[in-house]
Amino acid sequence: MRTHTARVGKLLIPLALLTTGLAVGCGGEQAGSHGVDADSTRHARARAVADAWAGSAAAQMWAKGYYPMGEVIELPEGAFHTGADKEAYATQNFVLDGTLPTSGQRKGEAKWKDGGSLRLPMMSAREAYDSVARGGNDGPHLTVTGAKLGTTTLLTSRGPATVPAWLFALKGYDTPLKRVALSPMKAPKAPIVPAAESPSDELWPLERLVGVSGGGRSVTVLAGHGACDDGPVVDVLETDATVVLSAWITGTKDGSCTSQLLFEEVTVKLGRALDDRILLDAFTGRPVQPGSRD
Numbered sequence: 001m002r003t004h005t006a007r008v009g010k011l012l013i014p015l016a017l018l019t020t021g022l023a024v025g026c027g028g029e030q031a032g033s034h035g036v037d038a039d040s041t042r043h044a045r046a047r048a049v050a051d052a053w054a055g056s057a058a059a060q061m062w063a064k065g066y067y068p069m070g071e072v073i074e075l076p077e078g079a080f081h082t083g084a085d086k087e088a089y090a091t092q093n094f095v096l097d098g099t100l101p102t103s104g105q106r107k108g109e110a111k112w113k114d115g116g117s118l119r120l121p122m123m124s125a126r127e128a129y130d131s132v133a134r135g136g137n138d139g140p141h142l143t144v145t146g147a148k149l150g151t152t153t154l155l156t157s158r159g160p161a162t163v164p165a166w167l168f169a170l171k172g173y174d175t176p177l178k179r180v181a182l183s184p185m186k187a188p189k190a191p192i193v194p195a196a197e198s199p200s201d202e203l204w205p206l207e208r209l210v211g212v213s214g215g216g217r218s219v220t221v222l223a224g225h226g227a228c229d230d231g232p233v234v235d236v237l238e239t240d241a242t243v244v245l246s247a248w249i250t251g252t253k254d255g256s257c258t259s260q261l262l263f264e265e266v267t268v269k270l271g272r273a274l275d276d277r278i279l280l281d282a283f284t285g286r287p288v289q290p291g292s293r294d
Helices: 036-053 057-064 083-090 125-132
Strands: 007-011 094-096 107-112 117-121 142-156 159-170 177-180 206-212 218-225 231-238 242-250 262-269 278-281
Touching: 036 231, 036 242, 036 278, 083 142, 094 125, 125 142, 125 159, 125 177, 142 177, 218 231, 218 242, 231 262
Parallel strands: 094 142, 242 278
Antiparallel strands: 007 262, 107 117, 107 159, 142 159, 159 177, 206 218, 218 262, 231 242
16 A cells, blocks of 8 residues: 655754765756656555565564664653753763763563563663763753663564663653663665665655654654755555555755755554564665664
């Protein structure tokens, strides 16, 4: 099933497109064609991606692996009390006023409800802290007073899993900030090559997964577009084993255009819950995961 989706709040993050050599969303007839031919091409590409993954070695590796699909950081209850605290978190500005555990287990276990489990390398408290506290400016900051090892529930490609997490005590908050202690496994090599060497308005790579709805009936992704168009649209092709998302750009206009890449969150409704189906990007042929494409 393919559906066009309504666009959700724009995130305007300008980036020079010198690395791609593209001025997105400009040029009239050469940009933004989305007629019957373009629709057929996108559908054929999505079908090719779904067929390539079906029963593949990559799909089998994915089904047995540990790949987070949700946030690896859980905020304290009531976060945040002030605008300054919110700014501190957004800029990753933390101060350590205490000590962090220096010893402990080197591996942790991810456990699923069906009885499956995996033992994986676990980051230290210092490594987990450094992954959160990347700021260091003179602006507002959050104060960490200590940490201990605990657990949390994380949405993964195999459903919710109980995983180890570092619980950081924050000054002024009754509950901790939790950081998942397990890093994702390396994704398997896609069984299909990218659709093209560079994006076009007719098919564009997704930036990342933003989140999956509570019931798994919708996914929100971050999609790119240019400064002279109406934004991205994401089509979906669902099979029993996969959900393939095809991003493209609509409403392109004639004339010169600044070379900017803007990002916009797009929510895609599914015919049924995502569950353990693989969420794939039609352009790259790879799974869509949280974080950057790299």
